[in-house]
Amino acid sequence: MDLVEIAPPAFDVELDLRYATADNVTGAPIYTRAAAYLHAEAADKLARAIELARPLGYRFKIFDAFRPPEAQWKLWNAYPSDEFVADPRRGSPHSRGAAVDLTLIDGAGRELAMGTDFDAFTPQAHHARTDIAVEAQRNRALLLGLMTAAGWDCFMNEWWHYQLFNPRHRLPLISDRALARPLMA
Template sequence: MTAVAGVLAVLAAGPSGAAPPGFVALREVDPTVRQDMRYAGARNFTGAVVDGYEEPVCLLARPAAEALRRAQRGLLRRGYSLRVYDCYRPQRAVDQFVRWAREADGPADRERKAEFYPRVERDRLIPEGYIAEKSGHSRGSTVDVTLQGLASGRELDMGTAFDFFDPLSHTDAPGVTDAARANRRLLERVLAEEGFVNLPEEWWHFTYRPEAYPDAYFDFPVAVASVRP
């Protein structure tokens, strides 16, 4: 969730909601990467489909997508697969996260709080940096990703769930098990070899560098039609 600093330039969608040149659907670059697009469904900390997620697809700037494909090739030979939770994220989705964080928890939110932010009150998520007004995801070179077993289809133990707002989600958090720490290091090492840089506060968050659009925050919808000519 943490924002990446930069000069703000929120760019609306092009004609018919089109992405800028160079964005692709990850499935067209590598259909073997598993996709579990959390914000296109209700299994996320807001409990609802997030603004701008019209389809459960991963969209990325092409260099980032191709780097994921290279990482995936090596992992498949070792019996693992990448599993992406989020890729390009429209600015309207980030705006919804901020609005949500400024609301008060009600009785219906208890289950989600227990899953995603059990030790932090919702009104502290922005001040403590878990949610921010700008995200590198909106530039198209950032992914939220984990590992899963190729045969089992189950996610590896990473010590916390995705989007767990807690210091335990820091990549080098001392409170996780040895197995979880080893899995985090494997993910970080494999992606670093292909040009991805991890955000230390979130073991799942990686940005491919150099970014294709380092100074832009886009707002076209998450849909295959956005990247089709």
């Protein structure tokens, strides 16, 4: 499986890979190495989204990308609800290299207000919420517009999650051991 590393300078993004830190829903690092990878098709769509955001003065901050099935189990064990975490028995789009979690940042590197933080497993994280600040609604709509214009599908429960269309039917699960330098110990 061809996975592309998502990192500057090849991709004009900022990395904040939360699952390599304790700043995530599990409260502990899941990855031992902070690196982001995507399937080649997803990497191409991310590059397109970057091109679309640039003239507007925005960039992307990446929170997560490829997530090995082993890591998906750790998330599921910490938060066993398919409202926000894919059941690892079915497999996650992340575990196929077909999903990215991200937000928009301005020219100074500040995150745009989105109404919740990344991995806020609450109904306020759902797209199209009207009970969050109007500015956050606009920013979510901007993010959604950029990503869908670049060819991504969204997950309605998480404003930060975008994926290729029909990844479960098109792409196999990828083990952490498939990477030259695995993310997990």
